[in-house]
Amino acid sequence: MEEVNIKSLAKKLNLSISTVSRALSDSYEIGAETKQRVRQLAKELNYQPNPFASSLRKRKSNTIAVIIPEIANNFFTLVIKGIEDIAQAQEYHVLIYITHENSAREIAYCNHLLNGRVDGVLMSMSGEMDDIDHINSLIEHHVPVVFFDRICEQISTVKIITDDYESAFTGTEHLIAKGCRSIAYLGILKTHSISKNRLHGYQDAMKKNNIAIDKQHIVSCSGDIDQDYQVIKALLTSAHRPTGIFAAVEHAALVCYEVAADLGLKIPQDFKIISFSNLRTASLLNPPLSTITQPAYHIGQEAAKALFGELKNRNGIENTKITLRSSLIERESTA
Amino acid sequence: MEEVNIKSLAKKLNLSISTVSRALSDSYEIGAETKQRVRQLAKELNYQPNPFASSLRKRKSNTIAVIIPEIANNFFTLVIKGIEDIAQAQEYHVLIYITHENSAREIAYCNHLLNGRVDGVLMSMSGEMDDIDHINSLIEHHVPVVFFDRICEQISTVKIITDDYESAFTGTEHLIAKGCRSIAYLGILKTHSISKNRLHGYQDAMKKNNIAIDKQHIVSCSGDIDQDYQVIKALLTSAHRPTGIFAAVEHAALVCYEVAADLGLKIPQDFKIISFSNLRTASLLNPPLSTITQPAYHIGQEAAKALFGELKNRNGIENTKITLRSSLIERESTA
């Protein structure tokens, strides 16, 4: 398997290296006939240009990075799918980095990506909002960053989000309308944009309806399944057991179902629940789970489009916030 | 932001480029003191070596590709997680390619990856088993390929699989034991290894129990949700409605639940069902779904480990088949 590169092609065609290079990149200064010859041989030998040589020279990787806190989760999976579909069309490659909700890893990845391996980054933050040097660093190095879902307000860039505050507000009111007065909030309690917005939506809905919030009803989930099981079990066995649960993350809702099953609690008789979730099986659960569903695939697409807008057209990334709407999907037992 | 590269470091330190390079790669021929100086400055300036230059020179990308048919699916998500975790530890990067079950895309990706962008490929096949030129091509170009789940028997390499035949066999017998005599098989009908093995397991279980298979009970699912909905609806409204369903893919089982809900059919009264599935919510469905659950995360890890074994140790990839065991998890309604 002798190496087939631009040089060997040139030799075989009795052309110079640069002519071959130009022919392959369809330069206007190459004759139609020459182009034809070059292309033909390239196809015959299945010539594949070395991406590293090209990237090194052009200072362009044709690759983007996606940095997400986790992947075993329908939301992020759908987002990736949306990103991939757009990237594919643009002939870009997609590198995946999973932080496991660990902001130290997020920082390490960002620092690493200062090296030019990617042309841009799509990111949903793990870290806290005040911890943003690594992001600024990327931007200073001309690596555009587009945020989705877990954005960072302080950074001036494109942000694709959903109406978290409003969704949480209406979701909470939905529970109130169902007669719940004692409503717990389960979420990842960080200074994330979404954590804050969802929590505020819940709090404001409670306030508007003149319901005091029991401090113990604001529960922090880590994402760790065993740990969260314990925390939620404690909540559901306490003297303060809520009659409504607002789950700001899908994971929390599932743990509630599991704990309820183990404790013999009945949903919705013992407590009602609504959750942010992209579960395909929400309607098939017992009982069906009412959800606030984010347009995950669309978020991925929009984020990717925004990034490519910058990468391809250099239109200068603006500090825009694109807000997509989540849908509150009410599901009731048909039984 | 002046460029910080090996050259600028060398100048600042009054050393030659090669010394700096060697110091950074911890070469034994560099003095301890010099190494120290170099490392310190590199850290101070947050020097990040250009990966393209390095890859070009070393002919090594420190990147692997994962080619999968789809992603919005718990099995592949968990596999990716397993792969990522191993890759991370090895300081490798992971490129994701999704074929959407389209073998033309699989071929295109493989051909593209002949260019050296990745050092190895982890793959679950979309295409048919007899269509393997693109894989052989990779191997000829010294890009090792490790298969997982949807493997290709004809190719001599490491394959990580689960006991599909046995699982399908016992899964089918499980339905028979529950009293089903008329059992349908829903799967992606290709010449894939897993399609074949699962189908054979089902067929042999039926044969062993002296049950004739109604031809119309072998149903091909495309993966397209609307299309499969129609196909399964047709099955469940036909005169030949089965009393048992063996779903070889999770997606098919979910569609069955959806169709059943829409038609007002009750599971398990009207038909029983068991499915290959990695759904976290299997036990929470109404009714709970009995599953054959593959050790997805573990599969990802093993596949990645096998690939890195080859990449790091050049131990020569062997034609090994590693079979992990799936678990048949029986779930019954507690109601």
Add this chain to the structure above:
DNA sequence: CTGTTAGCGCTTTCAG
């Protein structure tokens, strides 16, 4: 329209 040439940033012989 085509060729010559100088690098992109790094690794690695080969000399000292």
Add this chain to the structure above:
DNA sequence: CTGAAAGCGCTAACAG
């Protein structure tokens, strides 16, 4: 122990 220099494969001035 350190330096000089070649070159990975490709692109893009600059010449003709």
